[in-house]
Amino acid sequence: ILNVEQSPQSLHVQEGDSTNFTCSxxxxxxxxxxxxxxxTAKSPEALFVMTLNGDEKKxxxxxxxxxxxxxxxxxxxxxxxxxxxATYLCASQPGGGADGLTFGKGTHLIIQP
Amino acid sequence: xxxVSQHPSRVICKSGTSVKIECRSLDFQATxxxxxxxxxxxxxxxxxxxxxxxxxxxxxxxxxxKFLINHASLTLSTLTVTSAxxxxxxxYICSASQSRDRGRWYGYTFGSGTRLxxx
Numbered sequence: 001i002l003n004v005e006q007s008p009q010s011l012h013v014q015e016g017d018s019t020n021f022t023c024s025x026x027x028x029x030x031x032x033x034x035x036x037x038x039x040t041a042k043s044p045e046a047l048f049v050m051t052l053n054g055d056e057k058k059x060x061x062x063x064x065x066x067x068x069x070x071x072x073x074x075x076x077x078x079x080x081x082x083x084x085x086a087t088y089l090c091a092s093q094p095g096g097g098a099d100g101l102t103f104g105k106g107t108h109l110i111i112q113p
Numbered sequence: 114x115x116x117v118s119q120h121p122s123r124v125i126c127k128s129g130t131s132v133k134i135e136c137r138s139l140d141f142q143a144t145x146x147x148x149x150x151x152x153x154x155x156x157x158x159x160x161x162x163x164x165x166x167x168x169x170x171x172x173x174x175x176x177x178x179k180f181l182i183n184h185a186s187l188t189l190s191t192l193t194v195t196s197a198x199x200x201x202x203x204x205y206i207c208s209a210s211q212s213r214d215r216g217r218w219y220g221y222t223f224g225s226g227t228r229l230x231x232x
Contacts, residue, residue, distance in 0.1 A: 004156070034221070043117065043223045089157070098145035098210040100159035100172075101221070 004092050006104035013080045013111055020076040021107040023090030027071035032093040034101060035064055035075055039086045047075075047088075080111045115141045117209050119224025126197055126231055134192045134227045136207035143209035146190035147221070148182060151204040160205075163190055197231040204228050 005024045013019045025033060032051045036044035048057045053068040061078045077084055087108045091101035116139040126132050136146060145164050149157040161177075163169035163184040171177045179201075181193040190209075194201055206226040 036223075041122070041225065043119075043225045046220055046222075049220055091157075098162070098164075100147045100149075100162055101157075101208075102159070103149075103157040105154070105156045 004090060004102050004104040006088075006090055006107050008107060009105065010108040011110070013077075013109065015080060015082060015111055015113050017080055018076065018078045019080055019109070020074050021088065021109075023073045023075070023104055025071050025073070025090070025092040025102075025104075027068055029094045030068055030071075030092060031095050031099070033066055033068075033073050034091045034093060035073070036089040036091070037086045038089055038106070044089060075107075077109075080109075082111045082113055085109055085111045115139075115209075115211065115222040117143070117207060117222045117224040119207055119227060121227055122225060123228045124230070126229070128198055128231055129196055131193055131195045132197055132229060134194075134205055134207075134229075136190050136192075136209070136224050138188045138209045138222070141209075141211050141222075142187040143190070143211065144187065145210040146182075146184050147208040147210070148180075148190075148192050149206050149208065151206070157206065194229065197229070199231045202229055202231045 007022050034049050035047040038044040048064045050066040055066040063076045066073045087106040089106045091103040118137045120135050148160045150160050151157045160175045161169045161171045163182045165184050165187050169182040184190040207224045208221045
């Protein structure tokens, strides 16, 4: 994998259902994996930064896992609510200094009431 | 929490003119600022990295004479698109990295972006 890939591109989920989506990234030259939640006309909101293989982080109903050996991360949303509708971005950070991020195209999530 | 204010949010300019986009860190010192660009249905692409008081480092394929970056203070960075052309129409967004404090790194904080349309 050379680039950061996210799937699916878009997702419609019924309110109350749980969902998950994937981020694949180059496992070489890797320092950290970032997840952001981005609503239109707002700043991307940082959700998680993960560095260690097997890392699992949770923030309310949202959680994420990281596999650095195979180069993928999953984001899970439990009991989706309308306010979860947003674009979810993942980004790979190559070094431990102040490095720019390599982003995927995002997963556009729409929660249907 | 850390906030980065980016202005303007939208700008329309004529071909050949220059446009300046500002990013200010409101409650922290941004030692490093990143500028990204996003074309429709594409990912955010890093354009350049700037450290306060130093010249910016541009990514391959980004013209430094066209996209002028100034990071003269720890709270302000500007991106000027010079002699803009329709192909420069895009979404531009900045991101600030806080300085490390005793080894702790505070992550990246993004502005809300600027939609540039060149007519």
